[in-house]
Amino acid sequence: MxxxxxxxxxxxxxxxxxxxxxxxxxxxxxxxxxxxxxxxxxxxxxxxxxxxxxxxxxxxxxxxxxxxxxxxxxxxxxxxxxxxxxxxxxxxxxxxxxxxxxxxxxxxxxxxxxxxxxxxxxxxxNPGGTTDVHPLVLSAMSSSVTFVRSEEFSDMRTYDAPDVLRSVMGFGGTPEQARESPMLGLLSGGFTQSARMCLDALGFAEAEIRTSHEIGVATGPIDSPLGVLEAGQVAAQRFVWDAVVGDRVVVRIAVNWLMGEENLESGWGFGAEGERYEIEIKGDPDTFVVIRGWQPTSVAEGLRRNPGIxxxxxxxxxxxxxxxxxxxxxxxxxxxxxxxxxxxxxxxxxx
The missing domain is CATH 3.40.50.720 (NAD(P)-binding Rossmann-like Domain)
Known part of the structure; x- marks a missing residue:
């Protein structure tokens, strides 16, 4: 033992x-x-x-x-x-x-x-796992790989850590406060490593890693672990790490974190597929995998025991x-x- x-x-x-x-x-x-x-x-x-x-x-x-x-x-x-x-x-x-x-x-x-x-x-x-090991395992089924993507779509109302959501992640404040939060820096430390692992293991040329951060606000009241979010407060965020060779994105890692889908400004939502993880490989042949089960089936379930955690x-x-x-x-x-x-x-x- x-x-x-x-x-x-x-x-x-x-x-x-x-x-x-x-x-x-x-x-x-x-x-x-x-x-x-x-x-x-x-x-x-x-x-x-x-x-x-x-x-x-x-x-x-x-x-x-x-x-x-x-x-x-x-x-x-x-x-x-x-x-x-x-x-x-x-x-x-x-x-x-x-x-x-x-x-x-x-x-x-x-x-x-x-x-x-x-x-x-x-x-x-995420990071570690879906952002590096799992894409690399799936890449074994392809040759001539040109693009790898790992992306998370999650409802943050199931994350029972209000202090982290507000003080670290920037939810519930203004967009300006969210942009100044430590979250992008903290996340980049891990996700950049995952991108580098994919780049090196797949043998891509030297790449530049670019980051982006999009923010969406509530248009009406949203119940959350922080309490009720009001119109104008941050209720959705998307972080992206793109590894670029020349002018081509060859590795993309993204997280989409939303406080549900109701009362969000236009353009924000999970789409018909709902909460999920996606792993995509472009090569010969292409691979597209959707992972379910790592997000709870309801907010209440997630607050009791979140399967992603x-x-x-x-x-x-x-x-x-x-x-x-x-x-x-x-x-x-x-x-x-x-x-x-x-x-x-x-x-x-x-x-």
Whole structure:
């Protein structure tokens, strides 16, 4: 059994704990929390269930001293110094918040991996996964690839994080405030890495990555996790990252985040296809895939347990055995073998 620590217990962190508990090769042995209120509580209590016998702590030194094989690092904002300390303590790190495709600027973390004899792997759903690994897997069915697109269409009313929606993502304010929010910069850190992974793996020529940010406002009241959005307040956003070779877009990554479809200014909506993820490959032959199931069927369901958040956590947790078996260093999705989930316990073989 591989011994796992969960770092942070937000939506992804809680789902990751559930995934660790369900995985036949993993054992939860520790949990780091930032909150004084959560410190000292049984992790099962934090999840709203029965005790698990693992007590959460906000003592970093206690976590670093634990005998553990891996840490699922899932805070809202990544901290490279925290990650370096975890790596140097001899624990592999899997995270959905960065380091999807390493570059020279990650040299200090690469050194920390060597010092600890471990691996750092960034993966999740978007970025990491649908924006790089999945398009590359599908590209194996085509030759002479000319264009790759990964695009998300999601209803943000199902995202129960009002502080993040307002303060970080810029919803509920004015368009000017949304343009000045940190969201584009935060997102670009991950999505640019995904674009670079696709460019390099497919062998495209040197490309320039261009970004754009479109904003839509409410035309009438919209119920949301922020409360009621009024006319003129930001209720829809689209971010795009285009990798351009010459004058041709060869890789496009986009996210469309809307507070539903009613009372939005003209031009905003999911279209007949509804919420979804799309992956498109232009080549010989073309490929077009629509992914469903990673968005909830209703706002209420999403507020209870958002499947996109669960998928993000599962991708991290299912990667752990492969990361622990990998060579030392920062490993991207193209450096690991095929990562798979595990059968439900009722259907699993007995070894």
């Amino acid at each position: 591989l011994r796992v620590v969960q770092w942070a217990t937000g939506g992804v962190g809680k789902a990751a704990i559930e995934a660790v508990l369900a995985h036949p090769e993993l054992e939860l042995v520790g949990c780091y929390v930032y909150s004084e209120d959560k410190s000292g509580k049984d992790v099962g209590e934090i999840l709203g269930g029965a005790p698990l016998g693992v007590v959460a702590t906000n003592d970093v030194e206690a976590i670093l001293a634990l005998d553990a094989d891996a840490v699922v690092y899932a805070p809202l904002i990544p901290n490279a110094r925290e990650v370096a300390r975890i790596l140097r303590s001899g624990k592999n790190v899997v995270t959905p918040v960065g380091w999807f495709y390493p570059s020279e600027r990650d040299a200090k973390l690469a050194r920390a991996c060597v010092d600890g004899g471990v691996t750092l792997h960034g993966i999740g759903i 669960v998928a993000t956590a599962n991708h991290c947790v299912n990667s752990i055995p492969y990361v622990c078996a990998a060579g030392v260093g920062i490993k991207s999705g193209v450096d690991l073998p095929l990562v798979a989930g595990r059968a439900h316990p009722e259907l699993a073989r007995g070894d």
